[in-house]
Amino acid sequence: MPNPWAVVTGASSGIGAAIANELGRRKWSVVLVGRDEAALAEQARAVAAHSVEALPIAADLASAAGLEILKRRLAQDGLAPEILVNNAGFGLHGPFEKSDGVAAAKMIDLQLKGMVELTRAFLPAMLERKSGRILNVASVYAFSPVQNQAVYAACKAFMLSFSRSLALELYGSGVTVSVLCPGITHTRFRSRAGMQDKPSAFALEASAVAALGVRGLLQGRLLIVPGWGNRLYVASARCLPSGVLGGFTKWFNRRRGIAGHAEGRV
Numbered sequence: 001m002p003n004p005w006a007v008v009t010g011a012s013s014g015i016g017a018a019i020a021n022e023l024g025r026r027k028w029s030v031v032l033v034g035r036d037e038a039a040l041a042e043q044a045r046a047v048a049a050h051s052v053e054a055l056p057i058a059a060d061l062a063s064a065a066g067l068e069i070l071k072r073r074l075a076q077d078g079l080a081p082e083i084l085v086n087n088a089g090f091g092l093h094g095p096f097e098k099s100d101g102v103a104a105a106k107m108i109d110l111q112l113k114g115m116v117e118l119t120r121a122f123l124p125a126m127l128e129r130k131s132g133r134i135l136n137v138a139s140v141y142a143f144s145p146v147q148n149q150a151v152y153a154a155c156k157a158f159m160l161s162f163s164r165s166l167a168l169e170l171y172g173s174g175v176t177v178s179v180l181c182p183g184i185t186h187t188r189f190r191s192r193a194g195m196q197d198k199p200s201a202f203a204l205e206a207s208a209v210a211a212l213g214v215r216g217l218l219q220g221r222l223l224i225v226p227g228w229g230n231r232l233y234v235a236s237a238r239c240l241p242s243g244v245l246g247g248f249t250k251w252f253n254r255r256r257g258i259a260g261h262a263e264g265r266v
């Protein structure tokens, strides 16, 4: 029997690369998607070292053309993924009124339109087979207001809400939906967004986040929050008024040098 296939977006670095590697370790063949061809090829070699197939596909998933490239290539190769991991993303921070509207629109295209469209593309075959698993990578920020990261936090809240609703809709179908909500994770995420990356006692390695994410995905768990600090944050969000949690997040980020220019406003 050939190994079943998983598609992982944003697999050229960070959490996505670690998820691809963890799936390979568990004998899944993996399609790795991102824009950086050299990094994708390197991560594909690491996955293939687990004696599984690894197929790198370069595509900008914030564009309709990029989504089409991925869907067409999988159709051409006759690949119907059993697992879809919507992980590709990037950060933005700073006062909203001074923010780059093009970058904000791209974030929505990548994290929301891309996730919805890929899910829509691969779900029918999963339902037909009565078997499939979808993992959306959101954030603990899905649960709270975040000063200077309004669009990012709202995207993550959308991902959480979409995952919860779809999981309910698909209950009993053989297809499960999971949402992974990491907190601070050691990747290039913050440096790429021009944010300071001070050490934090709560930070996790991408490999640890991926191991917990893949385990939860294969168990069909809806909500996966890696690390006790992140679980405490999510538990607080369930019982504290959002302004209190938002105030704490603002204080915490200011201590980490991520407050930006809009101090004094939550």
Ligand SMILES: NC(=O)c1ccc[n+]([C@@H]2O[C@H](COP(=O)([O-])OP(=O)(O)OC[C@H]3O[C@@H](n4cnc5c(N)ncnc54)[C@H](OP(=O)(O)O)[C@@H]3O)[C@@H](O)[C@H]2O)c1
Pocket (backbone or CB within 6 Å): 009, 010, 011, 012, 013, 014, 015, 016, 033, 034, 035, 036, 037, 039, 059, 060, 061, 062, 063, 087, 088, 089, 090, 091, 110, 137, 138, 139, 140, 181, 182, 183, 184, 185, 186, 187, 188, 189, 190, 192
């Ligand atoms: N690191 C954290 O502290 C943290 C915390 C909570 C949630 N998250 C979430 O975790 C996910 C992964 O982030 P990360 O920390 O692993 O960051 P990362 O190391 O910067 O990885 C981001 C990945 O997304 C891909 N990507 C970005 N734009 C893309 C596009 N237009 N089309 C296709 N791929 C694109 C990148 O690939 P290319 O550059 O090759 O395109 C890269 O593989 C994100 O959704 C992020 O919001 C991260």
